[in-house]
Amino acid sequence: MDCLGLFILLILMFFQWTAGHTAEEISWTYTGLVGQSEWPEYFPDCGGTSQSPVDVITTQTKYDPSLIPVTPLGYSQHGNRPFTLYNNGHTAVVELPDWMGLGGLPWLFTAVQMHLHWGSGSPSHGGSEHTINGLSADAELHVVHYNSELYPNMSAAMTQRDGLAVLGILIVTGEETNPSFNNILNYLSRIRHANQKVSIPAFDVQSLLPQDLGRYYRYNGSLTTPPCYQSVIWTLFHERVQISKAQLLRMETILYSSKAEEPDKMLLQDNYRATHPLNHRVILTSFSAESWKELSSGEVTAIVIGVMCGCVGLAVVIRFIVKTIRFFKLLHLETVVVNSSTSSWDVLPSNRPAPMPRIKEMEKALEKKQDMTLNLTSETEKKEEPSPCPETEP
Structure with a gap:
């Protein structure tokens, strides 16, 4: 029995050594x-x-x-x-x-x-x-x-x-x-x-x-x-x-x-x-x-193009808004000029020039009025002046 056990042990050791050698x-x-x-x-x-x-x-x-x-x-x-x-x-x-x-x-x-x-x-x-x-x-x-x-x-x-x-x-x-x-x-x-x-x-x-x-x-x-x-x-x-x-x-x-x-x-x-x-x-x-x-090269390209398009679109929107604001400002300014009793220069007093043309027009109107008054006075005086009396017969 001891010999059989020793034989089995030797067989197992041989297979173990063979397996190890094969692995190496x-x-x-x-x-x-x-x-x-x-x-x-x-x-x-x-x-x-x-x-x-x-x-x-x-x-x-x-x-x-x-x-x-x-x-x-x-x-x-x-x-x-x-x-x-x-x-x-x-x-x-x-x-x-x-x-x-x-x-x-x-x-x-x-x-x-x-x-x-x-x-x-x-x-x-x-x-x-x-x-x-x-x-x-x-x-x-x-x-x-x-x-x-x-x-x-x-x-x-x-x-x-x-x-x-x-x-x-x-x-x-x-x-x-x-x-x-x-x-x-x-x-x-x-x-x-x-x-x-x-x-x-x-x-x-x-x-x-x-x-x-x-x-x-x-x-x-x-x-x-x-x-x-x-x-x-x-x-x-x-x-x-x-x-x-x-x-x-x-x-x-x-x-x-x-x-x-x-x-x-x-x-x-x-x-x-x-x-x-x-x-x-x-x-x-x-x-x-x-x-x-992680992004692929295609995704990176798409992102870059998207950002560029977004920037262009934003610039267009901003430009449109600025133009719209300017348009309404001009429209409002024209409305003020039309409806105001003052001239457009009254809206911008700092830029208002001296009213020389209006004074000249008033002076001319006054002179014309004075002429008309003088003429009217002359005619009246002429009407009131007595005509010369005719000579009577002796």
């Missing part, structure tokens, strides 16, 4: 046999309750005035040492020197690497991992740091709850080319297949970030790829970064997830994880966003 060596993908839905089976942390990415519903975020702008440390001091760019079969990764770091958090974090996530150009698909109010961007950049104040290296920090800090930058497309992203995209053709590496000239990493580093969303989450450790303090910037459509197309179509020696070439596309529920987590914001609503 398993080649995961975003779709297929070991796709996202199967990750928790091989990587238990991927089934945790604090997973990333998430959908940021802005009306459900909480403003935290203590959140200060994050401070990139040494991002612009790239020096003369080249960066290493490589294709790990899941994304394009740029290794960062350890003199780069991140301030504005409770601890000092040291930069490790940055990588990209994108889609496949399909209108029905996104490309970013995080979404805001259900809307995804075309791509997303992640800059990964580890807590160098508490842990000696990335391996030790990545399993701890406060071990990592990741910056999330949402990327959208426009007409203008972003020269900063060409520092990466121009060298993708040299790492087309998985496990390929190349040295690239160092560049200003901060030029990849948004201009506004003070407006962001903050929450506790996880790595978005296996092993999905729930050890990340996420900072998702509110401001998007723009690249051209040609740059996005290059990102989506130039890399393969397959190795160079493999006969079947598989394009590296749609390398983004679906969003996960918050599960009672609270997303904090560094800016007041209680009633913030």
Whole structure:
């Protein structure tokens, strides 16, 4: 009986070791046999309750005035040492020197690497991992740091709850080319297949970030790829970064997830994880966003046109009112002039000239009256004057 129990115990230990070994060596993908839905089976942390990415519903975020702008440390001091760019079969990764770091958090974090996530150009698909109010961007950049104040290296920090800090930058497309992203995209053709590496000239990493580093969303989450450790303090910037459509197309179509020696070439596309529920987590914001609503470019255009039309309409109404007021003032003035016994100059006494014409008319009338009186008097005198008597006969 003891031998049978020992045998069963050995069998169980063998299967446990085999399962563990398989989990470490398993080649995961975003779709297929070991796709996202199967990750928790091989990587238990991927089934945790604090997973990333998430959908940021802005009306459900909480403003935290203590959140200060994050401070990139040494991002612009790239020096003369080249960066290493490589294709790990899941994304394009740029290794960062350890003199780069991140301030504005409770601890000092040291930069490790940055990588990209994108889609496949399909209108029905996104490309970013995080979404805001259900809307995804075309791509997303992640800059990964580890807590160098508490842990000696990335391996030790990545399993701890406060071990990592990741910056999330949402990327959208426009007409203008972003020269900063060409520092990466121009060298993708040299790492087309998985496990390929190349040295690239160092560049200003901060030029990849948004201009506004003070407006962001903050929450506790996880790595978005296996092993999905729930050890990340996420900072998702509110401001998007723009690249051209040609740059996005290059990102989506130039890399393969397959190795160079493999006969079947598989394009590296749609390398983004679906969003996960918050599960009672609270997303904090560094800016007041209680009633913030994300607007599309079409909505913004409509609002601008509406405001312009409203201003024009208001100007027309004001002009009409002013003209109407002037009309009634003039009408009232004319009525006063017509109905008043005084002249129009009496209404404006300050502008009234001397009444010279009226005096002259009165003088003429008086002279005429005097002439008529004189004439009448002369005729009367003539009538009253006795005629000469005739001489009598002697």
